Amino acid sequence: HSWAFAQLGAFVEYKAKRAGVAVVHVDPRNTSRQCSECWHTHRTNRVTQARFVCRSCGIVLHADHNGSRNIAHRADAAWQRGAVNRPRTP
Numbered sequence: 142h143s144w145a146f147a148q149l150g151a152f153v154e155y156k157a158k159r160a161g162v163a164v165v166h167v168d169p170r171n172t173s174r175q176c177s178e179c180w181h182t183h184r185t186n187r188v189t190q191a192r193f194v195c196r197s198c199g200i201v202l203h204a205d206h207n208g209s210r211n212i213a214h215r216a217d218a219a220w221q222r223g224a225v226n227r228p229r230t231p
């Protein structure tokens with residue numbers, strides 16, 4: 142099953158490069174367990190499949206929303222560090 146995911150990633154990169162769009166790779170580890178507000182990471186923060194409750198600051202979010210915010214924060218940090226392979230546009 143990981144081959145299909147790798148192939149999807151290759152397709153996305155190929156299409157993004159053709160369109161002149163940068164692709165930012167981030168480490169997805171703990172994005173569903175880390176609070177997108179205070180950065181506290183713990184396995185019990187993810188209460189259910191759909192519910193996230195931070196044990197440190199108390200914020201309550203939909204788990205997917207929290208995870209997507211963490212991915213966005215990590216992508217922004219990679220972009221700021223210059224760790225993004227920016228495509229050349231003619």
